[in-house]
Amino acid sequence: MTNTDAHSHDAVDPDRIFQLAQGFMASKHLFAASELGLFEALGQGPVDLAGLAARTGLTARTARISADAMVALGLLERQGDRYANTPVAATFLSGATPADMRPLLKFWDRLSYPVWTDLAGALGRGRPASQVFDIDEELVPIMSAGIEAATAAACRALPAAAGLPPASRVLDIGGGTGSWAMALAQADPDLTGTVFELPGVAAVAEERLRTAGFATRISVVAGDLLTDDLPRGHHAFLLANVVHYFTPETNQAVLRAIRAVAEPGARLLLADFWTDPTHTQPLPAALMAGEFAIHVNDGDVYSVQESAAWLAATGWSYTGTAPLAGPISLVTAKAA
DSSP states (O other), X not given: OOHHHHHHHHTOOSHHHHHHHTHHHHHHHHXXXXXXXXXXXXXXXXXXXXXXXXXXXXXXXXXXXXXXXXXXTXXXXXXXXXXXXXXXXXXXXXXXXXXXXXXXXXXXXXIIHHHHTTHHHHHHHTSOSSOGGGSOGGGHHHHHHHHHHHTHHHHHHHHXXXXXXXXXXXXXXXXXXXXHHHHHHHHOTTOEEEEEEOHHHHHHHHHHHHHHTOTTTEEEEEOOTTTSOOOOOOSEEEEESOGGGSOHHXXXXXXXXXXXXXXXXXXXEEEEOOBOTTSOOXXXXXXXXXXXXXXXXXXXXXXXXXXXXXXXXXXXXXXXXXXXXXXXXXXXXXXX
């Protein structure tokens, strides 16, 4: 070994590896703090350790372990012996605002985290051990609420980015709880539409739309977008958080099926974790490819350029791309 090699080797340290490898500890600390109600308890105001233990029902030792981990991760603040939520925790984790991300943490903890232990197996086999579509019925509301929380910011950004004509009638295909359709309806009091979803999720969407006061403007039709005919009579079509479930070939089949029920000039909105041509940026989208791979047989992320090629091959004209929120962006097209 030369002196240059020795100095170069000494300059390299494993800190980045430790940081990445301990990521699961940070995740589980966050999930546990949310489940145990630390952020909600501190929503009542700053408090010392004894008070925090009393509010959460934890022992002083375990309350300290959880709270100190959240301080280290930047979600709680500690001044002297008193703990408080940071602004981001107060906004997204205390339950005190509509921007509540706790359902997403519950979804990742209960549904995603257990199956991530088999990521190497899923990638090695080319298939997950089981698909998210096969989860127990009682977990469907957790899944639906988690996905809605994950996409809430993107939903709020959708109407401005979509630029739909007033009083459009929108078919939301694979529409989940109806949150995307509701975002469009909130922005345009004359907009109407239909959520098309698998039966189990369709039932969740019906209840969500009813309680939110949109049941008279947005209906729900149960069906499978891969096997059933799509409802007709719509001016615009929304496919949000669906593309990443399927292969390029299946996605093109879906786009052809939509085009078959679309009049010339109809709008198409594709909201998903679109990437750059290398599939490495944005980073959260690249990581989400693993989430999709462990949940569905053909889960993956795709680039904007790939979407434009699919659209050209299926009777659509690509019209642009716009950021929504986080790693989610919108690809738009018109029926040729």
